[in-house]
Each structure stands twice: as structure tokens, then as C-alpha cells.
Amino acid sequence: MDDLSNTSGSSPGSVPSSAPLARIETNQQLTLSGTWTLAYFHAIKKQLSTHDAKHIERLSLEPVTQLDTAAAQLMIEWFGSERMQQQANHLPDQRRQLILSVIEALEVVAEAPETPARTGFQRLGDSLARLGQQVTALFTQQLYLLGFLGVVLAAFGRTFWRPGRWRLTATVAHIHQTGLNAVPIVVLLTFMVGAVVAFLGATVLTTFGATIYTVNLVVFSFLREFGVLLAAIMLAGRTASAFTAQLGAMKSNEEIDALRTQGLDPIELLVLPRVIALWVSLPLLAFIGTLSGMLGGAVVGAVSLDIPFAQFWQIVQRDISVRHLWVGLSKAPLFALVIAIIGCAEGFKVSGSAQSVGERTTSSVVQSIFMVILLDALAALYFMQMGW
Amino acid sequence: MSDTVIHIDNLENRFGTTVVHQGLNLSVMRGEILGVVGGSGTGKSVLLRSIVGLKPIDDGDIHVFGQRLAALDRRQRAAVERRFGVLFQQGALYSSLNLLENVALPLVEHTPLSRPEAEQIARMKLALVGLPAGAAEQMPAALSGGMIKRAALARALALDPDVLFLDEPTAGLDPISAARFDQLLLTLRDALGFSVFLVTHDLDTLYSVCDRVAVLARKQVLVADTLENVAATQDDWIQDYFHGPRGRAAYASMKENR
Numbered sequence: 121m122d123d124l125s126n127t128s129g130s131s132p133g134s135v136p137s138s139a140p141l142a143r144i145e146t147n148q149q150l151t152l153s154g155t156w157t158l159a160y161f162h163a164i165k166k167q168l169s170t171h172d173a174k175h176i177e178r179l180s181l182e183p184v185t186q187l188d189t190a191a192a193q194l195m196i197e198w199f200g201s202e203r204m205q206q207q208a209n210h211l212p213d214q215r216r217q218l219i220l221s222v223i224e225a226l227e228v229v230a231e232a233p234e235t236p237a238r239t240g241f242q243r244l245g246d247s248l249a250r251l252g253q254q255v256t257a258l259f260t261q262q263l264y265l266l267g268f269l270g271v272v273l274a275a276f277g278r279t280f281w282r283p284g285r286w287r288l289t290a291t292v293a294h295i296h297q298t299g300l301n302a303v304p305i306v307v308l309l310t311f312m313v314g315a316v317v318a319f320l321g322a323t324v325l326t327t328f329g330a331t332i333y334t335v336n337l338v339v340f341s342f343l344r345e346f347g348v349l350l351a352a353i354m355l356a357g358r359t360a361s362a363f364t365a366q367l368g369a370m371k372s373n374e375e376i377d378a379l380r381t382q383g384l385d386p387i388e389l390l391v392l393p394r395v396i397a398l399w400v401s402l403p404l405l406a407f408i409g410t411l412s413g414m415l416g417g418a419v420v421g422a423v424s425l426d427i428p429f430a431q432f433w434q435i436v437q438r439d440i441s442v443r444h445l446w447v448g449l450s451k452a453p454l455f456a457l458v459i460a461i462i463g464c465a466e467g468f469k470v471s472g473s474a475q476s477v478g479e480r481t482t483s484s485v486v487q488s489i490f491m492v493i494l495l496d497a498l499a500a501l502y503f504m505q506m507g508w
Numbered sequence: 509m510s511d512t513v514i515h516i517d518n519l520e521n522r523f524g525t526t527v528v529h530q531g532l533n534l535s536v537m538r539g540e541i542l543g544v545v546g547g548s549g550t551g552k553s554v555l556l557r558s559i560v561g562l563k564p565i566d567d568g569d570i571h572v573f574g575q576r577l578a579a580l581d582r583r584q585r586a587a588v589e590r591r592f593g594v595l596f597q598q599g600a601l602y603s604s605l606n607l608l609e610n611v612a613l614p615l616v617e618h619t620p621l622s623r624p625e626a627e628q629i630a631r632m633k634l635a636l637v638g639l640p641a642g643a644a645e646q647m648p649a650a651l652s653g654g655m656i657k658r659a660a661l662a663r664a665l666a667l668d669p670d671v672l673f674l675d676e677p678t679a680g681l682d683p684i685s686a687a688r689f690d691q692l693l694l695t696l697r698d699a700l701g702f703s704v705f706l707v708t709h710d711l712d713t714l715y716s717v718c719d720r721v722a723v724l725a726r727k728q729v730l731v732a733d734t735l736e737n738v739a740a741t742q743d744d745w746i747q748d749y750f751h752g753p754r755g756r757a758a759y760a761s762m763k764e765n766r
Contacts, residue, residue, distance in 0.1 A: 158629075158668055161621055188668040189700065193632050217699040225635035232631075232641030471649070475604040 138185070142167040148177035156184050156191035164191055168198045179207045187215060192222040201226060268465040269457075272395060275387045290393035291400075298359045298394075299401030303408060305358070310342070310350050310409040314416025317341055322425050331425055335435045338417030343444040344503075347410030348402075349496055352455040355402055356488035360463035363394055364484040367467025368477040376468070395460040402456035403449055410448065447508050451499050455492050462488040513538050513573060513671055513703045514559060520567035521554055528554050530727040532568070536671065541697060541704040542732070543714045546724030547745065552707045553597075555724065556673050559705070560592055561585065573670070590618055593664030593702075594673045599656040601648035607634060607659045608644040614666045633662040638692055654685035658692075665696070671703045678710045690716050711750075711758035723749075 140154040140163055150171060156164060179199060181187070196204045201223045208219040238246065279285045321334040367390060370376050379386045414436075421427035466484035470476050514536040521529040528551040536542050546552050557563040559570055561577065570577045572588055580588060601610050608630050615626035634644055637658045648656060657677055664672060677693070678686035690713050697704060708714060714721060715735065722732035723746055731741050739750040739759075749755060 158615075158619055158621075161619060161625065189632065189636065189665075190629050190668065193629060214698065214701055217695075218701075221636060221695065221699045222632060225632045228635035228641050229631045230641075232644070 140164050140167055140184075140191070142171060144171065148175065149180055150176045150178070151180040151183060152195075153183035153185075155186045156195070157186050157188045158190040161190060161194070164194050168194060173199050179204075181207070181211060181215065187218065189218065189222050192219050193226065195219075196223055196226060264469075265461065265465055268468070269461050271387055272391055272461060272464075275385060275392055276395075279388060279392065285388070287389065287393045290389075291396050294393050294397030295401055297362075298355065298397055299404060302354060302358055302401070302405060306351050306354050306405050306409045307412045309354060310347065310413040311416040313346060313350060314338055314342060314413035315420045316416075317346070317413075318417040318420035318425070322420075332427065332435070334417070334421060334425060335427060335432050336439060338421075339414055339436055339440050340444065342410045342413035342417070342448075343440070344448045345496070345500070346413055348406035348448050348452050348455065349492070350413070351402060351405040351409040352452070352459065352492045352496075353489055355398065355405065355456070356459050356492055357485055359398060360459050360466075360484045360488040361481050363460065363463030364467040364470075364481045365477060367391075367464055368470030368480055371468060371470045372477065391460075391464045394464055395457065398456040398460040399453055402459075403452040406449055406452040410445070443508065447503055451496065454495060454499075458491045458495065459488045462491065511538050512536070512571075514705070515571040516555075516559070516568070517571070518568040519555075519558065519565060519570065521551065521558060521563065522566045527727060529558075532724075532728050534722055534729045534732060536703050536705055537720075538703055539697070539701050540719040541693070541706060541717050543718035543721045544705065544707045544724060545709070545714065545721060545749065550724040551727075552724055553675055556594075556675055556705065556707055560594055560673055561589060590614075590667055591670045592673060593667070593669035593671070595657070595660050595664045595675065595677055597675045597679065599648070599660035601656060601660055601663065603648050606645050606647050607639070607651075607662075610648070610659065611663045611666050614663070618667060630662075630666065633665055634659065636665070636696070637662045638688070653680050654682070654689070657681065657689060661692075665700075668700065669702055671705060673705045673707075675707045676709060677706070678708065678713050683712070686710060686712065687716075693717055711754055712761070715758050715761075 138154045140156050140160045141152070143151050143153070154160075176199070179195075196219070199207070204219060205223060208216045208223075211219070318334055318338050321337040322331055325331050325333050325337070367376070370390070376386045376390070379389060418427075418429055418432045421432055422429055463484050466480040466487070470480050512535050514534075516532060516534045519529050519532040519534075520527070532555070534555075544552050544555065554563060558565050559572070565578075573591065575584070575588065577585070577588070601607070602613070605613065608627055611630035611633050612623070612626040615621050615629055616623055619626070621629070631641075631644055635641065639655060639658050639662065643651070643655065643659070648659070651659065661677070674693075678689055681689060693704065694717050696702075706713070706718065718735060720732060721735050721738045723730045723738060723741075723743075725743075725745050730743060730746065731738050733741075738746065739755075750759070
């Protein structure tokens, strides 16, 4: 408070500030003096509350050095707007206008209908309604995603037979961003997880004297599951969010509407290149991730488990059929489609505000990671039943 | 009325090698409405951003309320900035807060007011700029352009500023809303007595509200004077600006109104 009052007093031309004061002058006249501004809000409130407005006939505002709207509001609420209006008539032009404007504004405020407080029963109803809304929202969300998938597939079908309408440049640019630029992080991540799996395997298997099977554990898990799963989760976090933010910003900037009015299909121009780019990138990344994870396991084997590289490689060639690689990689295009569709669909759902972009981006990452893991679990069941 | 609130001395602003301002001088007087005009890219908004401290200046001095901006420490600077109210071109209302919270935010943060007290004042400010009482609980995304401008003005006025900066306040408004906004600005200025730094392209606004007009061109303020004197200045750009078809129409309607 002191800070505020000091600075507003130190400027040239303005009157030095002093604490607001309300003093009974004669019987029914209250004289106000000092600085009546926002900085002294509480002091003003206190000063006014020491006097009973009912016993005051006249307010003398002349000695007040500064008056702002906040103080005027307090004054009017204390003294009553009609009586204040009469008092204002005696004042110089600018101050009268200030008080009259505030009176006018307060009249508008007073017109606002009071919202009745909710009873306990109504609040229970509200929370039930919210729950219901969330459930239906979940359902419509899935419906929307399916619809979006359909629209994208239709656009794909339309353009597939016409190479002239393939957006090669955009697609390659997206492959660069989502695929090539993601290689270092995917390699690092899978390498470390590979090393961790090898350590885990060694710890458990030593008790059975079967340390050598660490090789099978690492290679199996990476070929079938971890290679593709880790790459997909990485892309869900890295790319789905980027797609949502890009398309969301375009949506709120009305760029997508602009495309539509020019007779261009935003799905074909914006979504298809992204979907195809991810469709190409994810299998490649999954393959690289698989290799890197196996390498991580091999390094741990060579360094601390006495399994040299050559032996590791020999076991891989002897024990593990290439079928497992195909099983693992076959999931990649599906995951890519799900991640790209969710990322783009959420981007299209952005509406206006910056908050909306944030909400949709979060939602797109959570949804795509959830869907990837769910589909992976279903695929694991399926492959097991098929005995692949 | 004649003392200086803002004094800009020999200001220089650069972006990389592009010089936007060079040797720019300008003063804003207490209680006046100063209109700042200039072609696109002459750095009107940059000038505004330099004064309010959003862009560090490259050379020269800006004095605000008699204090040199560059010489102030962080606390003093914040205190000076609290006496500014800024209305951005798009309103820049916080989209996650409703109007009442938008206006109450500076009050809650910068004054010892409690939230109910701040909201009480905020409601008054919203009504002061001509918004209906029901608008207080609405989110910015639900509002029309004119209402957003008014709400942003209410937020700029929250702390009863001494200087109000307006960046194209009537851009994107229909002529009726724009005229109402001009009228509102005049009324509030007369009632509250603040100075206004008004960047605008709107000739009607220029003619109806500005006490003085500053013309930005060739990296400097070419002239800053009353509208009549500015319009009479012999300069190609100024002649085109004020005596082109739009300028003549705005001038004619001003004559009619007076």
C-alpha cells in the first residue's frame, strides 16, 4: 500500500499524497480531505465506516486532492447514489463527471439478476449431470474419431489414383520432422531400455544358472514388443502433440476455413501428408529402435555378463526366427495410423482460445498413448492365440 | 494541464539491421489525447511497445512522469508501469478467465484488496465502459469484437491509470461501434482525466477525439500538433493521408458535427 501511494505521489504535477480523512465539520456536514484513491482503499473504507451516513446531510469534497473511480464507488455505496448526485452538483466539472459516470455504472451493476445459491440436492444433481456429460463425451469422442478416420481414408482413396494430387513435398517434409529428427531420441531410449532389460534378465536368470538366456529375453522382447512400442510412445508424445498444436493454431487462425472457402480440402492438404508421413516413419523407427535395443542388451552382455558380441549374434541367428521381427513390425502401421489420426482430429477440435489448444494437445497425447498400449495388448493376445 | 507525462528524446529502435526509429522526439501532455498515425511499417506499435517497456530501446531516452525509464530499477519500473493502462489491438483478454476475473486480476495482484472487493470494483469498471451487467460472467471467446475492446478497456482502466495506451482500438469494429467507442473514450477521459496515447488508422477517430496528432514517417515524428496544423503541413504523405478521399470525407463529417 505504501509502495503504491509513494509512487503515485512522486510524479511532477500531481499533488503529494496524504491519508484520506473524513471529519464531521458542523452538525450534519462531513468534510473529506486527503488522497481518495485505490491505494488507500482500506483506509477510505475505515474512515467512512466510522460515520453513519444517515446522520450526514452534506458532503464537502472540495479539500480532497485526488479522487479516482474506486474511491468514488466506495463513497457512493456508502452515501447512496441519489444523495451523492445532489452533492456532485456543487463540484467542479471533471469531478462531477467522474462521480456521475460511476453512479451510472453502479446502476447498471445493480440491474444484474442475482443468481440463486444451489441447494445440496441441486448440487448432487449437478455432479451427476457432469458425470453423465463426461460419459457421453467419451462416447461421442470415439464416434468422432471413427468419423475422422473414415474421412481420411476416403480422401486417401480419392487421391491414390491421381498421382498429380499427391502432396509429395509436404509428405517428405513431415517424414523428415517426424521420422528422421526422431531417430536420435528413439535410439537413445531403446538402447537404455535394452540395457535395463538385460540387467533384469541377468539378475533373475542367474539364480537358475541360465544367464545365457538373457540374450533370448532381450531379443524376443525387442523384436516382438519393445522396439515398436517404445517408438510408438515416443511418437505419440513427440508428434501427436505437434500435429495437434499445428492444426489447432491453424484452426484458430481461420486458416482451415480459408482453405475450405478456396475449394481446397484441408484433410487432403494437411492431414493426409501427416498420416502418410507417420505411416512411413514409424515402421522405420520401430526397426531402428529394435536394433538399438538389442545393441543395448548386447553391450551389457559383453561388459558385465561375459557374453561376447560374437556369441550373442550366434544365439540370435540360431534360436530366433525372423518371424518375430515381422510380428513386431506388423503393428507399426496400425499404431502410426492411430497416432496420426488422434493428433490431427484433436487439432481440428481446437476452438479459439489458447487454453483450448493446451487442452486438446494434452488430450491428444494421453489418448494416443492409451490407444497404442491398448492395441498392443490386444495384438499380444491375438498373436498368442494364433501361435505366431 | 500542460505538463508533460511522457517525453521521448532521440529514440532509436532497430531490429537487426533494420532501423525503425532514429532521432525520434515526442511528448505526451497530461490529460490530452494524442493520436499517432503513420503508414504501415513506420513503427507506431513499436513506439508504443518501447514506452510501455515491452521492447528494449537501442538508443535515446524515454522519460515517464519525469523519471528516466532506463534508470529505474525493477521495483520502480513496476510502479511506473502500474500507472499505465494498455489496450492491445486484439484486446488480449486472458482467455481462461471470464471478464470479471480479467478486470479483477490487476486489482487483486497489485493492491491490498480482497477478491470480493476487487470484483466489486471490477463490476463497476465493466459497467463504466458500457458493458451490460450480464457480461461479467462471460468468457472472452463468447464475445463480439466490440465487446472485447470494451472489456479490454475496462481491464486497462482497472488501476485508474494516468496514461492509457490504445493500439488501434477501433480497428475491426463496425462504424457505429467505433463511433460509440470514440465517444466512450472522450467521456472517460473528461471524467477521469488520464492522458491517451492512441495509435490509429481510423480517420474518424482521429478527427473526433484527438487533441493533437503525431505523424510518424521516415523513422521520426514528422510533426506533432493540432489536427488543423498537421493537415496543413507540406509533406506528400501527410497531404495524401489527410486530403485523400477518405480524409476529406472524415473532415467533412467532423465539420458537420461541430
